[in-house]
Amino acid sequence: MDFETNQDEFEAHSRKNADRDILGFWTSLLSRTFTKNFKNGSLLRIENGNYQLLNDTIYLKGKLISTIGNLNIDGFVVGDELQSTLKYDNGNIAGNISGNRIIPDLPLSNYKNLFHDIKVLTQKHIYNKDVLKTKEWEVFTEKMNSSASNFQDDLDMIFAFYYHSRNLPFSHFSLTKTLKPTKKSNPTKPKKGYLTLKQKNSDTAYLKILSFNGTSTEVDSIFKIINEREYGHLIVDLRNNSGGNVEAGITFATNVIDKVSYGGVFLTQKWFNNHSGLPQIEDYNKFAFFSEANNDLILEGIHKTKGLCLKVIPKEKTYKGQLYILVNKNTASTCEPIVYELKKQERALIIGETTAGAMLSSETFDLDSDYKITIPTADYYASDGYKIDQNGVKPNIKTSSEDALLKAFEKIANIEE
Known part of the structure; x- marks a missing residue:
C-alpha cells in the first residue's frame, strides 16, 4: 500500500486501477459509480487515518475499506516495520496487517x-x-x-x-497465501473453546457450537454434562458454524442419533472416471464404511476408494430429549449432513434459514510462492441420494437467523403448555 501523510493525518491505498485489470473496464466503471468500494480502482484503502510519533515509534489508527467490509486499524511502525490489528466496530479482533517499508519490484510473481x-x-x-x-x-x-x-x-x-x-x-475451492508469522501480544493466552453450554432453566439447555474444529473429547465431555442433568429440551445453535473436521462432527452425531445410521456417501474421481451416473441408494452398503472420528482415516479412504459411506454408531448413552437445531445461510460443510440426517429421521426440529449448501470433502495442496489451493476431492450425497452442495438443507420452521432462538423457545413453551 502507498501511504500519503499530511501533518498528523494519513491515507493509504493499494495499487490504483487494479479493478480494471480484474473486472474489465465497464464492470469496474459501474462498481466505482454505484459503490464506494473501488475509489481510484484500489482494492484496499485506509481512510481517516491519524498518527503520532512517540520516541522512535509511530502509532497510527484509521478505517480500512474493502469490498468485504470495513474494519478499524490500530497499529504502530518501528523502524521500517508495520504491525497492526484489525478490529470490528464492537472491538472484536478480525485479523492483522503487517509489512515493511519497501518499494517492491512488480509484478511480485508470475x-x-x-x-x-x-x-x-x-x-x-x-x-x-x-x-x-x-x-x-x-x-x-x-x-x-x-x-x-x-x-x-x-x-x-x-x-x-x-x-x-x-x-x-461446486464449493470448497479456495486460494490462500501463507503469511509470515506476526508477533503475538500474548502467546500464552488459552484458546477459546468451540462449545459453550448454558442452562436456561432446569429442563432446557442451550449449546452453542462455534465450529467443529474441536476434538471428540470436548464434544463427549459436554454431552456427559447434558445427560447427567437430564434436560428435556436441548437447543443446539449451529448458526454461522462453517464446519470443521469430521472427528468432532461424527462425535456430535453419535451423541444425538439413537440408532445406527448411514449418513451418506463420498464419491471420488475413481468413481466418476468409471461410472456415468450416481450409485443407487441400495448400493451404498457396498462401499467401504467409515465410522471412526479420525480425519486421517477418512482422507485415506477418499484416496484409495471409489466411495466411502459414513456410518453413525450411537454412543451407549445418547441424549434422549427434544432436540432443536438452529441454522442459517452460513451453516456449512460438516454441519450440513448432520442437520439433514436429523431432519430426515425426525430426530430434531430444524429452525432458521436454508443452510449454505457447501458440503464436499476437500484437500489443500502447495503451490509456488507460498500459495495453497484447496480443491474438493470427493462429492457428497446424503443417505437418500440428496446432493447438499449448492442446494443446502431447508429448515422445518423457516425464520430469520436473528429470530431462530426465539422461535425455539416459543416451540418449547407451546409443548410445555
Whole structure:
C-alpha cells in the first residue's frame, strides 16, 4: 500500500486501477459509480487515518475499506516495520496487517504461471472432471487467463480468484497465501473453546457450537454434562458454524442419533472416471464404511476408494430429549449432513434459514510462492441420494437467523403448555 501523510493525518491505498485489470473496464466503471468500494480502482484503502510519533515509534489508527467490509486499524511502525490489528466496530479482533517499508519490484510473481499450476492440480484432484467441462468453469478460466498477466501483486491474484470463481458449480475451492508469522501480544493466552453450554432453566439447555474444529473429547465431555442433568429440551445453535473436521462432527452425531445410521456417501474421481451416473441408494452398503472420528482415516479412504459411506454408531448413552437445531445461510460443510440426517429421521426440529449448501470433502495442496489451493476431492450425497452442495438443507420452521432462538423457545413453551 502507498501511504500519503499530511501533518498528523494519513491515507493509504493499494495499487490504483487494479479493478480494471480484474473486472474489465465497464464492470469496474459501474462498481466505482454505484459503490464506494473501488475509489481510484484500489482494492484496499485506509481512510481517516491519524498518527503520532512517540520516541522512535509511530502509532497510527484509521478505517480500512474493502469490498468485504470495513474494519478499524490500530497499529504502530518501528523502524521500517508495520504491525497492526484489525478490529470490528464492537472491538472484536478480525485479523492483522503487517509489512515493511519497501518499494517492491512488480509484478511480485508470475501469476499466469501460478494460475496454470492451479488448473493442473485441479484437473488432477477434482472429484469429478465433468465439472471442468461446464460453462461456469470455462468462463472462470477464460477470465483468469486474460487478466493474470496484468496482476501486479498477491492482492490482485486472490481478489480475482474469488471474484471469478463465485459462480462455479461446486464449493470448497479456495486460494490462500501463507503469511509470515506476526508477533503475538500474548502467546500464552488459552484458546477459546468451540462449545459453550448454558442452562436456561432446569429442563432446557442451550449449546452453542462455534465450529467443529474441536476434538471428540470436548464434544463427549459436554454431552456427559447434558445427560447427567437430564434436560428435556436441548437447543443446539449451529448458526454461522462453517464446519470443521469430521472427528468432532461424527462425535456430535453419535451423541444425538439413537440408532445406527448411514449418513451418506463420498464419491471420488475413481468413481466418476468409471461410472456415468450416481450409485443407487441400495448400493451404498457396498462401499467401504467409515465410522471412526479420525480425519486421517477418512482422507485415506477418499484416496484409495471409489466411495466411502459414513456410518453413525450411537454412543451407549445418547441424549434422549427434544432436540432443536438452529441454522442459517452460513451453516456449512460438516454441519450440513448432520442437520439433514436429523431432519430426515425426525430426530430434531430444524429452525432458521436454508443452510449454505457447501458440503464436499476437500484437500489443500502447495503451490509456488507460498500459495495453497484447496480443491474438493470427493462429492457428497446424503443417505437418500440428496446432493447438499449448492442446494443446502431447508429448515422445518423457516425464520430469520436473528429470530431462530426465539422461535425455539416459543416451540418449547407451546409443548410445555
